[in-house]
Amino acid sequence: xxxxxxxxxxxxxxxxxxxxxxxxxxxxxxxxxxxxxxxxxxxxxxxxxxxxxxxxxxxxxxxxxxxxxxxxxxxxxxxxxxxxxxxxxxxxxxxxxxxxxxxxxxxxxxxxxxxxxxxxxxxxxxxxxxxxxxxxxxxxxxxxxxxxxxxxxxxxxxxxxxxxxxxxxxxxxxxxxxxxxxxxxxxxxxxxxxxxxxxxxxxxxxxxxxxxxxxxxxxxxxxxxxxxxxxxxxxxxxxxxxxxxxxxxxxxxxxxxxxxxxxxxxxxxxxxxxxxxxxxxxxxxxxxxxxxxxxxxxxxxxxxxxxxxxxxxxxxxxxxxxxxxxxxxxxxxxxxxxxxxxxxxxxxxxxxxxxxxxxxxxxxxxxxxxxxxxxxxxxxxxxxxxxxxxxxxxxxxxxxxxxxxxxxxxxxxxxxxxxxxxxxxxxxxxxxxxxxxxxxxxxxxxxxxxxxxxxxxxxxxxxxxxxxxxxxxxxxxxxxxxxxxxxxxxxxxxxxxxxxxxxxxxxxxxxxxxxxxxxx
Amino acid sequence: xxxxxxxxxxxxxxxxxxxxxxxxxxxxxxxxxxxxxxxxxxxxxxxxxxxxxxxxxxxxxxxxxxxxxxxxxxxxxxxxxxxxxxxxxxxxxxxxxxxxxxxxxxxxxxxxxxxxxxxxxxxxxxxxxxxxxxxxxxxxxxxxxxxxxxxxxxxxxxxxxxxxxxxxxxxxxxxxxxxxxxxxxxxxxxxxxxxxxxxxxxxxxxxxxxxxxxxxxxxxxxxxxxxxxxxxxxxxxxxxxxxxxxxxxxxxxxxxxxxxxxxxxxxxxxxxxxxxxxxxxxxxxxxxxxxxxxxxxxxxxxx
Numbered sequence: 001x002x003x004x005x006x007x008x009x010x011x012x013x014x015x016x017x018x019x020x021x022x023x024x025x026x027x028x029x030x031x032x033x034x035x036x037x038x039x040x041x042x043x044x045x046x047x048x049x050x051x052x053x054x055x056x057x058x059x060x061x062x063x064x065x066x067x068x069x070x071x072x073x074x075x076x077x078x079x080x081x082x083x084x085x086x087x088x089x090x091x092x093x094x095x096x097x098x099x100x101x102x103x104x105x106x107x108x109x110x111x112x113x114x115x116x117x118x119x120x121x122x123x124x125x126x127x128x129x130x131x132x133x134x135x136x137x138x139x140x141x142x143x144x145x146x147x148x149x150x151x152x153x154x155x156x157x158x159x160x161x162x163x164x165x166x167x168x169x170x171x172x173x174x175x176x177x178x179x180x181x182x183x184x185x186x187x188x189x190x191x192x193x194x195x196x197x198x199x200x201x202x203x204x205x206x207x208x209x210x211x212x213x214x215x216x217x218x219x220x221x222x223x224x225x226x227x228x229x230x231x232x233x234x235x236x237x238x239x240x241x242x243x244x245x246x247x248x249x250x251x252x253x254x255x256x257x258x259x260x261x262x263x264x265x266x267x268x269x270x271x272x273x274x275x276x277x278x279x280x281x282x283x284x285x286x287x288x289x290x291x292x293x294x295x296x297x298x299x300x301x302x303x304x305x306x307x308x309x310x311x312x313x314x315x316x317x318x319x320x321x322x323x324x325x326x327x328x329x330x331x332x333x334x335x336x337x338x339x340x341x342x343x344x345x346x347x348x349x350x351x352x353x354x355x356x357x358x359x360x361x362x363x364x365x366x367x368x369x370x371x372x373x374x375x376x377x378x379x380x381x382x383x384x385x386x387x388x389x390x391x392x393x394x395x396x397x398x399x400x401x402x403x404x405x406x407x408x409x410x411x412x413x414x415x416x417x418x419x420x421x422x423x424x425x426x427x428x429x430x431x432x433x434x435x436x437x438x439x440x441x442x443x444x445x446x447x448x449x450x451x452x453x454x455x456x457x458x459x460x461x462x463x464x465x466x467x468x469x470x471x472x473x474x475x476x477x478x479x480x481x482x483x484x485x486x487x488x489x490x491x492x493x494x495x496x497x498x499x500x501x502x503x504x505x506x507x508x509x510x511x512x513x514x515x516x517x518x519x520x
Numbered sequence: 521x522x523x524x525x526x527x528x529x530x531x532x533x534x535x536x537x538x539x540x541x542x543x544x545x546x547x548x549x550x551x552x553x554x555x556x557x558x559x560x561x562x563x564x565x566x567x568x569x570x571x572x573x574x575x576x577x578x579x580x581x582x583x584x585x586x587x588x589x590x591x592x593x594x595x596x597x598x599x600x601x602x603x604x605x606x607x608x609x610x611x612x613x614x615x616x617x618x619x620x621x622x623x624x625x626x627x628x629x630x631x632x633x634x635x636x637x638x639x640x641x642x643x644x645x646x647x648x649x650x651x652x653x654x655x656x657x658x659x660x661x662x663x664x665x666x667x668x669x670x671x672x673x674x675x676x677x678x679x680x681x682x683x684x685x686x687x688x689x690x691x692x693x694x695x696x697x698x699x700x701x702x703x704x705x706x707x708x709x710x711x712x713x714x715x716x717x718x719x720x721x722x723x724x725x726x727x728x729x730x731x732x733x734x735x736x737x738x739x740x741x742x743x744x745x746x747x748x749x750x751x752x753x754x755x756x757x758x759x760x761x762x763x764x765x766x767x768x769x770x771x772x773x774x775x776x777x778x779x780x781x782x783x784x785x786x787x788x789x790x791x792x793x794x795x796x797x798x799x800x801x802x803x804x805x806x807x808x809x810x811x812x813x814x815x816x817x818x819x820x821x822x823x
Contacts, residue, residue, distance in 0.1 A: 249612075
C-alpha cells in the first residue's frame with residue numbers, strides 16, 4: 001500500500017481532486033484510490049519512463065531556444081460528464097457568436113451601427129485588418145479552429161479567460177499526453193471510462209475539406225508552417241502527418257493567376273485549402289509585412305477571389321483582442337439571442353476615463369494584461385507585484401489605455417501535481433479545442449490542461465515554464481465513448497480486439513532445414 | 521511530392537551514408553596504424569585527409585585526422601556534422617519519414633554527438649555504423665516504395681558512389697601496396713572478396729572488386745546501377761531514341777565507361793577512373809537538383 005497522496009494540503013482555491021483536505025470529489029474517487037496504491041518512489045519511476053519516451057520520440061517544446069521534453073504531470077485532471085456538457089455547450093455558443101461578430105465587422109458592421117460595441121474599439125485593434133474586409137470565406141467559416149481558455153474560480157465555476165481564434169496551439173500535446181499516459185499508467189484507464197481525444201485530426205481534416213472553395217470535388221489540403229524553428233513545429237508536423245496532408249513552408253507555395261500552387265517534384269500542383277500556422281502579419285508579404293519570407297505573396301488576393309480557403313481566416317485577431325473580450329457576452333445576446341452559458345472574468349474597460357482612473361488607484365488588487373500579448377508575456381498580477389512594477393505599469397496605462405485590460409484576480413483552481421518528489425497543489429487552466437465546419441461546432445472532449453509548476457504562480461503558459469496534465473472527460477455511462485462518431489471499425493485497437501484471434505487453420509511457419517531445435 | 525521534402529530525403533540519404541562510410545574509413549585506418557608498425561602515419565593521414573577533400577598543410581597525426589573527420593562540427597563532411605545534417609533535414613521532413621526512422625535519427629543525434637569526445641574511437645565508429653544499419657533496416661521495413669523512398673535511395677547511392685571512390689583514392693594515396701586488405705575491410709568487402717576470388721588479396725582484383733563488381737552492394741558499379749534504376753523509376757520513359765534526363769545520362773555514361781574498362785592495367789589506370797567517377801558524381805548531383813529540387817530564389821517584397 002502506498003501513500004502518494006498522504007500529506008497533500010490543498011490551499012485556498014478550488015481543488016480539482018479534493019472536496020476537502022481528506023475527502024476526494026465523488027467523480028475523482030476512483031482516480032484517488034488508484035493513485036493511493038503507489039508510493040512516491042513508484043511514481044518517480046513512472047516519471048522517468050515518461051521522460052525517456054518523450055525525448056526519444058522528440059516530443060519537445062522550445063523554451064528559450066532549447067528543446068525540452070514537454071512537461072507532462074502524470075496526475076490526470078478529471079472532469080465529470082455533466083460539467084463537461086456545460087463546457088461543451090458554452091464553447092459552442094461562444095464560437096458561434098464570435099464567428100457572427102467577425103462576419104459582421106468585416107461586412108455590414110451591424111453591431112457597430114447599433115452601438116453595442118464602440119467603433120473606435122474595433123478599428124483600433126491591432127488585429128483588425130481592413131485588407132480582408134469584404135472577403136466572405138466558403139460556408140462563412142473563419143474560425144475553423146479555436147481554443148477557448150477556461151479557468152475555475154474559488155466557487156468551482158468555469159469562466160472564460162480569453163479566446164484564441166488565430167492559430168491556437170496545443171492539441172498535439174493533448175493527444176500525445178494521452179498516448180503517454182496510457183503507456184505509463186495503463187491500470188488507471190482500466191478503472192475509468194475516459195473519452196478519447198484522438199478523433200481530432202480526422203475531424204479537422206473533414207472540416208477543412210468541407211470548407212474548401214465551392215465546386216472543388218477532391219480538395220487538396222496543406223498545413224502551412226513557418227518552419228522547423230517555430231516553437232510549435234512539432235504540432236504542425238504532427239497534424240500534417242495525422243491528416244495525411246503535405247506540410248508546406250512559404251517557399252513551397254506560389255500564387256499564379258488567382259490560383260495557389262505548391263512546388264512538387266512533378267511540377268506545380270494546385271492547393272485548395274491552407275491550414276496555416278503562420279500569423280496574419282507574415283501570411284502575405286504583399287498585404288502585411290513585406291519582409292516576411294514564411295508566407296506566400298498573393299495568398300490573400302487568391303482567397304478574395306474565392307479560389308483558396310485560408311483556415312483560420314486572416315483578421316480573426318480582432319475578435320480575440322483582450323479589449324473586445326468584455327463585449328463577448330453582449331455579442332452572444334446580440335447575435336444568438338441567448339444568455340451566455342460560460343461567464344467572463346470581471347473585466348474593466350479602460351477606454352472609459354472613469355473606470356480607467358479607478359483602475360489606476362487599485363492596481364495592487366487587479367491583474368493587468370496587454371491586449372495583444374500572448375504566451376503570458378507582460379501580465380502583471382497586482383497582489384504579487386512590487387511597487388516599482390506597479391508604478392511603471394500605471395505610467396504605461398496612462399500613456400496607452402487601449403493597450404491594456406484589467407481584471408479581478410481569480411484564484412485559479414488547483415490539482416495535486418508531482419513536484420520535487422511529493423504531491424503539491426498547483427494552479428491550472430483548461431483550453432478546450434473546437435472545430436467549426438460550417439454546420440456545427442465540435443468540441444474535442446478534454447483539451448489542454450496547463451499547470452503552473454512554480455509554487456503559487458498563476459501563469460500557466462508553457463513558454464513561462466508551465467507544464468500540462470492529461471485531461472480526462474469521464475464518459476456519461478449512457479453515452480458512446482469518445483465523443484467521436486468515427487466508426488469503431490476505423491479504430492485499430494477495437495479492430496484487433498474484435499478480429500484479433502488468429503485463424504486456427506493456418507499451417508505453422510516452415511521450420512527450415514535445422515529441425516528439432518538443435519543448437520547451431 | 522514537395523520538392524523541399526524530396527530534397528530533404530535525398531540529403532538524409534546522402535549524409536547518413538557519408539557518416540557510415542566515414543566511420544568505416546576511419547575505423548579501419550585507425551586500427552591499421554596501430555597494428556602495422558611499418559605504416560607511415562603522416563603519409564596515411566595525409567592520404568585520408570586528401571581523399572576527403574581537406575587541404576593538408578602540416579604533417580598530420582592520427583588524432584588530428586580523427587578530430588577533423590569524425591568530430592569537428594566545423595567540417596561539413598565530418599561524421600558528427602553529417603549526422604547533424606541528416607537530423608536537421610529529418611526535422612523538416614518528419615511527416616515523410618516513418619516515426620521509427622525519426623526516432624533513430626533523433627536518438628543518434630542526441631546521444632552520439634554528446635558522447636563523441638568521451639567514447640573510445642572504435643566504440644564510436646561501431647555505434648555510428650550500428651545506428652545507420654538500424655536506420656537502413658527501418659527504412660527498408662517501414663517506408664512505402666513511393667517517391668520519397670526513391671529520393672532517399674537516390675541520395676544514398678549517389679553518396680556511396682562518391683565515398684567508395686574516395687576510399688579507393690585514400691588507398692592509392694597512402695602508397696604501400698600491402699594495404700588493400702584494409703581497404704576491403706573499410707567496405708566490409710574482405711569476406712565477400714575471399715568468397716568471390718578464393719585467393720589472397722592482390723591490388724588488381726581488389727580494385728576490380730570495389731570498382732566494378734556488379735553484385736557487391738558497396739562497389740562503385742553497384743551504386744551506379746542503383747542510382748540509374750532509381751532515376752528511371754522517378755522519370756520513366758524518355759522516348760525510343762534518347763534519354764532526356766540529364767542525371768540519367770550522366771550516370772549512364774559513367775557506368776558505361778566503367779563497364780568496358782580493361783582489367784589488365786586497372787591498377788595503373790585507377791587514378792584516372794576515380795577522377796572521372798568523382799567528377800560524374802558532382803554532375804549527377806547538379807542535374808538531380810536542377811530537375812527536382814530547384815526552388816525559386818526568395819523574393820523580398822519590401823520597398
